[in-house]
Amino acid sequence: MFYVIGLGLCDEKDITVRGLEAVRKCSRIYLEAYTSILLVDKEKLESFYGKPIITAYRETVETESDEILHNAKEEDVALLVVGDPFGWVIKVTGLARELGIPTTVIHNASIMNAVGWCDEWGGYSHLTGQTVSLPFYTDSWKPDSWYDRVVENVEKGMHTLVLLDIKVREQSEENMARGRKIYEPPRYMSPVTAVSQILESEAIRAASASSEETKAHGYLKPESTLAIALSRVGSPEKQRVVCGTLQQLSELTEEDFGEPLFSVVIVGRRLHELEVQYSAAWALDKAEWTRVAKESGYNGRLSCDGLKSVPCGAMLDPDR
Amino acid sequence: MFYVIGLGLCDEKDITVRGLEAVRKCSRIYLEAYTSILLVDKEKLESFYGKPIITAYRETVETESDEILHNAKEEDVALLVVGDPFGWVIKVTGLARELGIPTTVIHNASIMNAVGWCDEWGGYSHLTGQTVSLPFYTDSWKPDSWYDRVVENVEKGMHTLVLLDIKVREQSEENMARGRKIYEPPRYMSPVTAVSQILESEAIRAASASSEETKAHGYLKPESTLAIALSRVGSPEKQRVVCGTLQQLSELTEEDFGEPLFSVVIVGRRLHELEVQYSAAWALDKAEWTRVAKESGYNGRLSCDGLKSVPCGAMLDPDR
Numbered sequence: 120m121f122y123v124i125g126l127g128l129c130d131e132k133d134i135t136v137r138g139l140e141a142v143r144k145c146s147r148i149y150l151e152a153y154t155s156i157l158l159v160d161k162e163k164l165e166s167f168y169g170k171p172i173i174t175a176y177r178e179t180v181e182t183e184s185d186e187i188l189h190n191a192k193e194e195d196v197a198l199l200v201v202g203d204p205f206g207w208v209i210k211v212t213g214l215a216r217e218l219g220i221p222t223t224v225i226h227n228a229s230i231m232n233a234v235g236w237c238d239e240w241g242g243y244s245h246l247t248g249q250t251v252s253l254p255f256y257t258d259s260w261k262p263d264s265w266y267d268r269v270v271e272n273v274e275k276g277m278h279t280l281v282l283l284d285i286k287v288r289e290q291s292e293e294n295m296a297r298g299r300k301i302y303e304p305p306r307y308m309s310p311v312t313a314v315s316q317i318l319e320s321e322a323i324r325a326a327s328a329s330s331e332e333t334k335a336h337g338y339l340k341p342e343s344t345l346a347i348a349l350s351r352v353g354s355p356e357k358q359r360v361v362c363g364t365l366q367q368l369s370e371l372t373e374e375d376f377g378e379p380l381f382s383v384v385i386v387g388r389r390l391h392e393l394e395v396q397y398s399a400a401w402a403l404d405k406a407e408w409t410r411v412a413k414e415s416g417y418n419g420r421l422s423c424d425g426l427k428s429v430p431c432g433a434m435l436d437p438d439r
Numbered sequence: 440m441f442y443v444i445g446l447g448l449c450d451e452k453d454i455t456v457r458g459l460e461a462v463r464k465c466s467r468i469y470l471e472a473y474t475s476i477l478l479v480d481k482e483k484l485e486s487f488y489g490k491p492i493i494t495a496y497r498e499t500v501e502t503e504s505d506e507i508l509h510n511a512k513e514e515d516v517a518l519l520v521v522g523d524p525f526g527w528v529i530k531v532t533g534l535a536r537e538l539g540i541p542t543t544v545i546h547n548a549s550i551m552n553a554v555g556w557c558d559e560w561g562g563y564s565h566l567t568g569q570t571v572s573l574p575f576y577t578d579s580w581k582p583d584s585w586y587d588r589v590v591e592n593v594e595k596g597m598h599t600l601v602l603l604d605i606k607v608r609e610q611s612e613e614n615m616a617r618g619r620k621i622y623e624p625p626r627y628m629s630p631v632t633a634v635s636q637i638l639e640s641e642a643i644r645a646a647s648a649s650s651e652e653t654k655a656h657g658y659l660k661p662e663s664t665l666a667i668a669l670s671r672v673g674s675p676e677k678q679r680v681v682c683g684t685l686q687q688l689s690e691l692t693e694e695d696f697g698e699p700l701f702s703v704v705i706v707g708r709r710l711h712e713l714e715v716q717y718s719a720a721w722a723l724d725k726a727e728w729t730r731v732a733k734e735s736g737y738n739g740r741l742s743c744d745g746l747k748s749v750p751c752g753a754m755l756d757p758d759r
Contacts, residue, residue, distance in 0.1 A: 128546065132457035135447060135547070139456060203548055213717070223675045226448065226548035227455070228523055248568050249597060275591045277569060355543045397533070 125227030445547030
C-alpha cells in the first residue's frame with residue numbers, strides 16, 4: 120500500500136491517529152521537504168514514529184517516483200506531506216494508479232481551512248475565493264499574474280488567501296554556475312516582504328489600468344484595503360494574527376509578525392459585522408479597523424447573504 | 440482550558456494525536472451533533488477515548504454555553520466538532536474569551552480542503568470560490584440565494600463546493616404543534632435531491648433572467664455544466680466520486696452515489712487539462728466528460744493562469 124499522509128500544520132502531534140498507525144507499519148517513509156515545512160525537525164518525527172525518515176525534495180518526488188513506489192504493492196510505503204496531501208502529489212499518485220498500486224490518502228488540516236479561525240466564525244473560509252501564491256520578487260523578475268486572481272476575488276467581495284513563497288533549496292548563482300549542489304539557508308517570505316510586493320504590483324497595475332477610476336484608486340488601495348497576517352497557524356502557543364490596512368501592515372517590522380510560516384488574507388468587502396468585530400481583537404488599531412471596514416462598505420453586505428435563508432446548522436458549518 | 444477539537448471526516452481514528460491527548464485529560468467532553476456527523480457512533484468514540492461523551496445539539500452549544508464552559512478555568516473541557524472547528528463555534532469561543540477562559544483550537548481536515556483529492560492535484564481547492572449550503576426545499580419554501588453565489592463563482596471560472604443539508608433534529612408538524620420533543624430519523628440530502636434542486640432553481644432563475652442570452656441558456660445548463668458528487672470523503676474504504684454533467688447526474692439513483700455524507704462540486708470553466716484527465720477516471724462517461732470539458736471551454740484557460748510564473752513548489756502546494 121502506498122500511503123500519502125497529511126501531517127497537519129505544526130509538529131509531530133498533528134498527525135492523525137489513522138496516519139500514525141499507517142506510518143508505523145511502513146517499511147519506507149519519505150518526508151516531502153520542499154513546498155512546506157513543519158515547525159519541528161525530522162529527528163523529532165523520527166523519534167516519535169520510531170522509524171527512520173528519508174527526506175524527499177520535490178524533484179525527488181517528481182523524478183524519482185519509481186524509487187518511492189518501488190515494491191509498494193508488497194510493502195507499505197508512506198509519503199508524508201505537511202498540511203493536507205491534496206496538493207502537488209498528482210504525479211506520484213498518478214504513477215501509482217498506472218502501476219496498479221493501491222493508494223490511501225489520509226487527510227489533515229491545511230492552512231486553507233485553518234485560516235477560518237482568524238474570525239472563529241468560518242466566514243473567511245466560506246467566502247474565500249481563489250487562493251494565490253506570491254513568489255519572491257527579484258530586481259528583474261516580478262511575476263504578478265496573482266494580481267488578476269485577487270482582482271477577480273475583490274470584484275466579487277471575496278477574500279483572498281495569499282500563500283507566501285519559501286525557498287528551501289536555493290543555490291547561489293555562483294554555485295549554480297559551477298554545478299555545486301550547495302544550498303543557501305532556507306528563506307520564508309515574511310508579511311513585510313509580502314505587503315511590500317503587493318503594494319509594488321498595485322502601483323504598477325493601477326498606473327497601467329485602462330479605466331481612469333482604477334488608475335486613480337487601484338484595486339488594493341493601501342489605506343482602505345484590510346488585510347490579515349497570520350503566522351504559525353495551528354500552533355496553540357505560537358500562532359499570531361495581525362489585522363490592519365495594507366498601509367498599517369507595511370509600516371511594521373518582521374518582529375511584529377511572529378515566526379514563519381506566514382500567510383496573508385486580503386479581506387473582501389463582503390464581511391459580516393461579526394467578522395469585523397472578531398478580527399478587531401487582533402487589529403493594530405481597533406477603531407481604525409472598524410472605521411475602514413464600515414467606510415469601505417465592508418459592512419454593506421452580509422457575508423451570509425447567499426446563505427441567509429439556510430437553516431443555521433447548514434449555514435455555518437462547512438464540515439460535512 | 441477549553442479545547443475545541445476537530446475530529447476530521449470519518450471515524451474515531453481521524454482525530455490528531457494532539458487532539459486525542461487533550462480529550463483524554465478532559466473532565467467533560469461534549470460532542471456537537473447537529474451540523475455534521477461522523478461515520479461512527481458516539482459509543483465507539485467513548486470506548487476509544489475511555490471517557491463518557493455528552494451529546495450537544497447546536498441549540499445546547501449556543502444557549503447553554505454556560506454549562507459547557509462551567510469551571511473551564513480550573514478544569515479541562517472539550518467540545519468535539521466533526522471536520523475542522525472553524526465553523527459555527529463563534530458564540531461559545533466568544534463567550535470563553537469574554538470570561539477569560541483560555542481556549543485552544545485543534546485543527547483537522549474538513550471537506551473544504553479534502554475536496555481537493557477529487558483531482559489529486561489541488562486545483563479544485565485552489566480554484567474554489569465561495570462555498571454554499573443547499574437546504575432541503577419544501578413545496579412552499581425553496582430558498583435559492585445560494586444561486587447568486589454560484590453565479591458569481593461561475594462568472595469567474597471558479598468551482599463551487601456545495602454542502603448538502605442534513606436534518607438530525609427534525610420534528611413532525613404534529614409533534615411540533617403539540618410541543619413533543621420527538622424527532623424524526625436523520626435525513627441527509629443525497630446528490631439526487633441536490634441536483635434536482637439545483638436544476639429546479641436554474642429553470643426558475645433562467646426564466647426570470649434579465650438578459651435574453653441567460654434566459655435562453657441559463658448559467659447552469661444541465662448538458663454543459665460539469666459536476667462532481669462526493670461521498671464519505673476521507674474514508675479510505677467508502678469514499679466515492681461520480682463525475683458527469685448535471686444532466687447525467689440527474690438520471691442516477693441514490694444507490695449510485697454511495698453513502699452519506701455527500702457534497703457536490705459545480706465545476707468552473709478554469710479547469711486544467713490535468714484536472715480534466717484525472718476526474719475523467721470517475722466520469723460516468725469518460726468521452727462525454729472530456730468532450731463537454733473541451734467544448735464548454737473548460738480547457739480554454741489553464742487553472743494555474745494566475746500562478747504560472749510562480750516556482751512549482753509554491754505553485755501547487757497550498758499547505759503553508
